[in-house]
Amino acid sequence: MQKLTYRDSGVDLDTYQESMARLPSLLKRTHCPRVLPWNNGFAGLFQLDFPNGLFSRKYQEPVLVSGTDGVGTKLKVAQMLGRHDSIGIDLVAMCVNDVICCGAEPLFFLDYVAMAEDDSDLLEQVVTGISAGCMESAAALIGGETAIMPDLYQKGDYDLAGFCVGIVERSRLLDGSHVVPGDVVLGLAASGLHSNGYSLARKIVFDHAGLTIDDRVETCEATVGELLIEPTRLYAQPVRAVLNHYKVKSVVHGIAHITGGGLHENLARVLPATVDAEIKRDSWQVPPVFSWLQGLGNVDDAEMARVFNMGIGLTMIVSDYFAESVQQQLASLGIENWQIGHIVEGCGESRWV
Numbered sequence: 001m002q003k004l005t006y007r008d009s010g011v012d013l014d015t016y017q018e019s020m021a022r023l024p025s026l027l028k029r030t031h032c033p034r035v036l037p038w039n040n041g042f043a044g045l046f047q048l049d050f051p052n053g054l055f056s057r058k059y060q061e062p063v064l065v066s067g068t069d070g071v072g073t074k075l076k077v078a079q080m081l082g083r084h085d086s087i088g089i090d091l092v093a094m095c096v097n098d099v100i101c102c103g104a105e106p107l108f109f110l111d112y113v114a115m116a117e118d119d120s121d122l123l124e125q126v127v128t129g130i131s132a133g134c135m136e137s138a139a140a141l142i143g144g145e146t147a148i149m150p151d152l153y154q155k156g157d158y159d160l161a162g163f164c165v166g167i168v169e170r171s172r173l174l175d176g177s178h179v180v181p182g183d184v185v186l187g188l189a190a191s192g193l194h195s196n197g198y199s200l201a202r203k204i205v206f207d208h209a210g211l212t213i214d215d216r217v218e219t220c221e222a223t224v225g226e227l228l229i230e231p232t233r234l235y236a237q238p239v240r241a242v243l244n245h246y247k248v249k250s251v252v253h254g255i256a257h258i259t260g261g262g263l264h265e266n267l268a269r270v271l272p273a274t275v276d277a278e279i280k281r282d283s284w285q286v287p288p289v290f291s292w293l294q295g296l297g298n299v300d301d302a303e304m305a306r307v308f309n310m311g312i313g314l315t316m317i318v319s320d321y322f323a324e325s326v327q328q329q330l331a332s333l334g335i336e337n338w339q340i341g342h343i344v345e346g347c348g349e350s351r352w353v
Helices: 013-021 024-028 074-081 087-102 120-137 198-208 224-229 236-245 262-268 288-297 301-307 320-332
Strands: 062-069 105-115 140-148 158-169 184-189 252-257 275-279 312-318 337-345 350-352
Touching: 013 120, 013 140, 024 120, 024 140, 062 087, 074 087, 074 158, 074 198, 074 224, 087 105, 087 120, 087 158, 087 236, 087 252, 105 120, 120 140, 120 158, 120 236, 184 320, 198 224, 198 288, 236 252, 236 312, 236 320, 252 262, 262 275, 262 301, 262 312, 262 350, 288 301, 312 320, 312 337, 320 337
Parallel strands: 105 140, 275 350
Antiparallel strands: 062 158, 105 158, 184 312, 184 337, 252 312, 275 337
């Protein structure tokens, strides 16, 4: 009788061990002294405070903040291109950009990678992007899980999930309760589609228009693949810089990550029930990738605004008096931004004006 092995079922433990051996250096480069070593341990260790002038926070009422997300069907674009070194940046961005919305400092990140088969090169590319995203966000990549499941995924397929934990002083928590009439809504530029709306984008580009990943889009001065794979912008460092600039004054009253549901649905999530956000049309420059998609698929304006970020990846609701100062700080950090609206009395909605 034949003796069966794990390899016979599609899981090669030798290849798996080779894959794991490539990852420690990618994690290590994201670590700060607050990460506690536990070689070959079963979890990642991170201490909240550190007795050192550079890392000491001296928390009074620390609140832990957590977030989890994936990158959706943007994975299909990465697979079509055979390029997997930036999709990890998207994964980090989708989680970290959520966590910073309440004013939190990202602390650490963990990933989950599910694959059809052991592929050391593919896994290394993916985690390289995750590591890069963590470094840009000043978050430590302290662990993860790689699952090989040949019966659930077809060859070449894989899926990602990310988990981020941050921290904020309770007194500095941004929950929208301080948003008042007269506040200004700042729109921070997106880098492109980010990681939302890809089911519609792929439907338009590949199924409806019949384009290929290598076709050139002249209005955007890029190929289809370049437009669709552009990584999600990370906002952690510039947002933290603005928040740290005002350690006493209450200047930033709310932050919203513009993802699925678009500008209005996500902005409304951080508004109290006593105010509305009035957003001015044409108050920012919509990147050409959105006009190209809309024309290619004959998509209604309302559908575009609900599915895509339309060039605004994050909004900050700030005190009117400090709005221009915050804009200048963001610009100095390389983040293009605009005053896109104001807060008025209302019932917790966001709308065009």
